[in-house]
Amino acid sequence: MIWLxxxxxxLGTELCNVLKNEKLEFIGTxxxxxxxxxxxxxxxxxxxxxxxxxxxxxxxxxAYTNVDKAESDKDLCYKINVTGPENLAKIAAKNNIPLIHIxxxxxxxxxxxxxxxxxxxxxxxxxxxxxKALGEKAIQKQTDNYFIIRTxxxxxxxxxxxxxxxxxxxxxxxxxxxxxxxxxxxxYANDLARALAFFAHSFExxxxxxxxxxxxxxxFTDIGNISWYDFACAINExxxxxxxxxxxxxxxPCSTEEYPTPAPRPSYSVLSKEKxxxxxxxxxxxxxxxxxNYLKExxxxxx
Numbered sequence: 164m165i166w167l168x169x170x171x172x173x174l175g176t177e178l179c180n181v182l183k184n185e186k187l188e189f190i191g192t193x194x195x196x197x198x199x200x201x202x203x204x205x206x207x208x209x210x211x212x213x214x215x216x217x218x219x220x221x222x223x224x225x226a227y228t229n230v231d232k233a234e235s236d237k238d239l240c241y242k243i244n245v246t247g248p249e250n251l252a253k254i255a256a257k258n259n260i261p262l263i264h265i266x267x268x269x270x271x272x273x274x275x276x277x278x279x280x281x282x283x284x285x286x287x288x289x290x291x292x293x294x295k296a297l298g299e300k301a302i303q304k305q306t307d308n309y310f311i312i313r314t315x316x317x318x319x320x321x322x323x324x325x326x327x328x329x330x331x332x333x334x335x336x337x338x339x340x341x342x343x344x345x346x347x348x349x350x351y352a353n354d355l356a357r358a359l360a361f362f363a364h365s366f367e368x369x370x371x372x373x374x375x376x377x378x379x380x381x382x383f384t385d386i387g388n389i390s391w392y393d394f395a396c397a398i399n400e401x402x403x404x405x406x407x408x409x410x411x412x413x414x415x416p417c418s419t420e421e422y423p424t425p426a427p428r429p430s431y432s433v434l435s436k437e438k439x440x441x442x443x444x445x446x447x448x449x450x451x452x453x454x455x456n457y458l459k460e461x462x463x464x465x466x
Contacts, residue, residue, distance in 0.1 A: 165189035165363050166208075166218045166260075168198060168251065169225030173322030174265065178224060178356040185360055187367070190216070198225055198247035204254050220261040220366040222359060223251055226295075230269070231425040233291040244294035245301055252305035261308045261366050261378075263359060268315035268347060268384075270296040273429020278388075280435045281313075281380040289426040299380070310362055311380045312355075312439075315432050316394075319352025320460050325391070329398045330461070333412040343392035343416035347432040348384040351453035353460075358383050361443055376442050382434035385450040392416045397454060405458045407465070 165182065169175045170191025182189050196207045211218070227233060227243040248264055255262040269292030270285040287293040302309045318324035326349075332339045365375045389397075395414055402408045419428065436447055448456075 164216050164218050166211075166221045167191045168196075168221065168223045169193065172224055172226075173319050173324065174317065174352050174355060175224040176321040177319050177352040178222065178359055181353070181356040181360045182363070185364065187360065187363060193225075198223070198250055199242040201250040201253060204250050205257075208254055208258060218258070218260050220263055220363055221251060221255055222263045222363060223248060224265055226265065227291070230289065230291045230428075233294070234289065234425040237290050240290055240294050241297075244291075245297045248298040249301035249305060252302040252309065255308060256306035259308070261310060262302065262306060263310045263312065263362050264298070264302055265359075266299055266311050266313040266380075267292065267295045268313060268429060268432035268434055270299065270313065271429055271432060273345075273431050275431055278433045278435035279382070281382055281438055288429070291426060308378055310376065310378060312359065312362075313380065313382050313434060314350050314355055315384050315434055316347050316349045317352055317355065318349060318457065320457065320464060321352070325349075325394070326398055326454070326457065329395050330402055330407060333399060333402065333408045336412070337410070338413040338415070339395065340415045340417045340422065341392040341395040342419055342422055343390045344418050345428055345430050345432075346388060346390050347429075348387050348389065348434065349394055349450045349454065350384040351448075351450075351457050353456070354385055354448060354453055355383055357445075358439065358443060381439045382436055383439050383447070384434050384436065385453045386436065386447050387450040388433045389450065394450075397451065398458075401455055401458050405455075405462050407458060407462055 167189045171193050197203045227240040233240040270287050271279050272286040285296050287296045318326040399412050403411045
């Protein structure tokens with residue numbers, strides 16, 4: 164049995180569907196089992212044990228992800244991104260359960276010129292990135308049996324994200340200014356969910372020890388390196404071809420300086436996937452391919 168924390172968010176909902184498809188049993192929890200309160204977590208897992216439910220792993224998809232709002236909402240951001248993961252790590256260690264935790268490219272400062280590997284030094288610049296970095300360290304301090312998966316530029320059929328925002332702006336305004344000097348890699352939530360399901364499956368009692376990945380930090384995004392502007396252009400083209408917009412929008416590139424935000428953004432946040440690619444039983448898709456898959460899913464949902 165898998166314990167999926169934050170099962171109603173964009174990634175959590177996607178992961179629910181993947182786990183169901185792969186016939187992996189799970190129990191999902193949200194705010195009713197508050198990760199910022201250790202006693203509530205301990206009571207929950209004790210109650211599950213009383214029902215003869217033994218968890219093979221914990222997957223934490225809960226996070227404070229509003230990057231700009233975090234700058235003025237520091238306390239809540241800290242509770243969810245640091246205290247929460249620390250509590251889950253304590254519970255995981257106490258009950259000898261592997262903990263899978265989602266982290267972010269924002270733990271890096273964006274000053275690199277080559278893809279970030281898992282062992283490169285972290286140096287967050289904003290409140291969100293700082294709390295995610297502290298959350299990683301808190302987990303590592305509390306348990307050895309951790310699997311931290313850093314990702315970036317996440318989008319999907321559920322919740323708010325860049326692709327959905329662009330589609331809405333294309334329809335409503337027919338034009339947009341998009342930053343062209345920040346580079347990274349888009350990640351389709353379904354692709355990340357499949358990777359997480361691979362980790363979860365490896366902890367099932369039916370899996371052999373040779374199939375279990377080693378504890379540590381992993382990076383997962385789709386394949387590629389692109390600016391937000393070029394990504395918006397690709398969304399524009401593909402959405403028009405799929406009939407999601409009646410006509411192509413007019414897109415104008417702009418610099419980060421022209422589009423100031425409360426929180427700083429890394430100018431380069433491409434993550435190296437070499438480590439995780441060696442253990443996944445399938446090839447990580449290119450972002451172009453995944454974007455098209457997402458837009459087809461969006462079209463099906465509308466129809």
